[in-house]
Amino acid sequence: GRANESSEETQQRHFDDRLRASARRNNASFEVKNQRQATDRLRTLNSRATESNEQRERRIHCNTLGNQTRIGVETFDARRNRLQLERVRQGTFRASNWLYLKDEALHYDPNLDYPNFPQIVIRSMSSKCTFCGALKFEAEASGLCCSNGKVSLPELPQLPEPLKSLMEGNHPKSKQFLTMIRKYNSSFQMTSFGTSLPMLDSTGFMPTFRIQGQVYHKAGSLMSLPNEEEKFLQTYFLGNEEAEAKRRCTLIPGTTKSLIESLQKMLHENNHYVQKFKMAIEDNPTEDLQIVIKADRKPIEGHERVFNTPALNEVAIIIAGNDFEKRDIVLTKRSNELKNICETHISYDALQYPLMFPRGEDGYTININQVEPGTSNQFNKMVSAMSFYAYRLMVRSTENHLLNYRQLLHQYLVDMYAKIEAERLLFIRLNQK
Secondary structure, three states: OHHHOOHHHHHHHHHHHHHHHHHHHHHOOHHHHHHHHHHHHHHHHHHHHHOOHHHHHHHHHHHHHHHHHHHHOOOHHHHHHHHHHHHHHHHHHHHHHHHHHOOHHHHOOOOOOHHHOOOOOOOOOOEEOOOOOEEEOOOOOOOOOOOOOOOOOOOOOOOOOOHHHHHHOOOOOHHHHHHOHHHHHHHHOOOEEEEOOOOOOOOOOOOOOOOOOOEEEEEOOOEOOOOOOOOHHHHHHOOOHHHHHHHHHHHOOOOOHHHHHHHHHHHHHHOHHHHHHHHHHHHOOOOOEEEEEOOOOOOOOOOOEEEOOOOOOOEEEEEOOOOOOOOOEEEEOEOOOOEEEOOOOOOHHHHHOOOOOOOOOOOOOOOOEEEOOOOOOEEEEEOOHHHHHHHHOOOEOOOOHHHHOHHHHHHHHHHHHHHHHHHHHHHHHHHOO
């Protein structure tokens, strides 16, 4: 055993180990070699970033003594070659180190202490926008948040209870709710979310939400056909709280019924879409009932009835046969037809994410005017989807509850960026020569 071997045997064993390791490395593929070297570099960087001052001084002292011993006996030619190799090695190390750390956040390793890497400088968000109050890092562009005052959106209202307590961790079931927040939102979403190609959702330590292909939201009828079970928006109008909660738990297994019941009650009391749809069904028993959610807040003449809510969308109750704008959402009372919702419809966000916008707050639409910086005077240039969501998602001294939605925020960001890309592609298609 090793305990009984002589010093010569130990040295021979170490020498043989080095030879075997050297042979393995020489025979390794290019990809394996690169990965091993990158891992070694990162491990060394992390080790040095966490060492104490005493440990650092001792390491440097030992290295200095070893270098002095080697340098003292080298020839002129050996010294020249050594310096040349050292220059090449330093240049290669710096370049590969930066290359390896680039996009490192996309494959984050929780075992590494990134803030202590000398190449990474993380400062506080000390830069504050003079127009909208957004907090930014020092090097971020001044117009990132509000285009230097040209974008001005109303603040989102505070979340109603019990959603507010659940989001802030002040509810007994907050942990379970936040862990499964996408499932709970799915229980209440009024439209379906899908893509033209299979989604690439993942779980594990760092679950991510990824899509491929075109994103679409679809809306069905207000009520289900006979002998068919309710889905999405139809679930709101079962007419019985117990049956409604039971149906939601059946559709999305793993949710807690008591939480479903309390959130369900909150939406019935606060969401103006649910309230208007319910009123329309109760006041219009005819089967040819249609509901139109206007895309641009411009009422069409001849509606039998228009519900106006200050600062909110217009929901029109009409009789079949009227003409609609292309981007309007038209909901029938009963049918098996699913209708696509235009990405730039003002209700697009609220119908898909009722737990993020529990009152039915407005999302992006194409007719939001930019304003003169420092004033409320509007001019003809419109706010882009990118500018709208950049404004909505900035960190400010006031609470921005959108940033607290964890995995549901991931889905929302991917969904809205797909909307941004769709708007850009549409602009190119309409304006290319």
